[in-house]
């Protein structure tokens with residue numbers, strides 16, 4: 350039976366640490382971290398994520414602004430909000446919740462955010478810095494994974510990390526973080542994706558398996574080797590009529606069977622998801638404190 354990597358506990362610790370630091374920043378320097386959030390449309394998952402980000406700001410003593418815009422809003426309106434926040438000195442972080450509706454150019458919107466306020470770490474400048482190993486904003490979910498690995502003292506040096514998924518939000522950045530030559534990484538990295546003729550061939554080789562595909566419970570016990578460390582990034586809604594809300598959340602990993610073979614594993618919920626919000630708060634704090642760029 351595997352050690353459970355407790356994202357609820359670690360994210361609460363990080364938020365507690367940040368709350369103290371925020372108090373000090375406000376008292377010593379008169380700076381209140383400010384985060385602007387922009388949500389377009391009615392996607393239930395996006396609404397819930399933005400709600401929890403707003404709530405975390407309140408808990409930590411941050412200022413937050415939330416713009417909720419209708420699905421048919423035009424691209425210029427979105428860009429105007431970002432422009433306004435780019436030049437607002439009380440705003441230290443700008444986050445546009447993804448995905449955006451098809452008629453809005455996501456890449457253009459991301460690139461309109463000042464790299465100095467890019468707390469999501471999605472701007473090409475932030476990604477370039479991450480790859481080169483320069484200081485910059487690290488995307489929140491990958492940063493959360495690194496933090497969990499670090500706080501649970503999981504060995505990474507020379508280990509084979511297999512990342513399943515190549516999204517800009519998780520797969521690409523976490524793969525690039527894990528081969529960096531530093532204490533928290535120094536791993537050998539494989540990225541695999543839908544074009545792999547036999548996914549299991551790759552996943553079975555993983556010392557650390559990072560699943561970020563968005564397919565419910567696609568990783569089964571037969572897909573991993575004994576003693577693997579499993580980081581499950583999936584947050585998938587599956588229908589469940591036995592629950593009042595009609596669905597439950599599962600990861601990309603079949604937790605019940607895989608935990609019998611793994612040495613450590615993140616649960617869903619209660620794993621990586623909560624870390625994403627904690628790291629967003631950390632990025633916003635660091636931006637306000639002038640610790641990033």
Ligand code: GUN
Pocket residue numbers: 444445446447448469489490518625
């Ligand atoms: N959609 C899914 N994950 C994220 C995230 O970390 N940030 C933003 N902005 N949108 C997302």
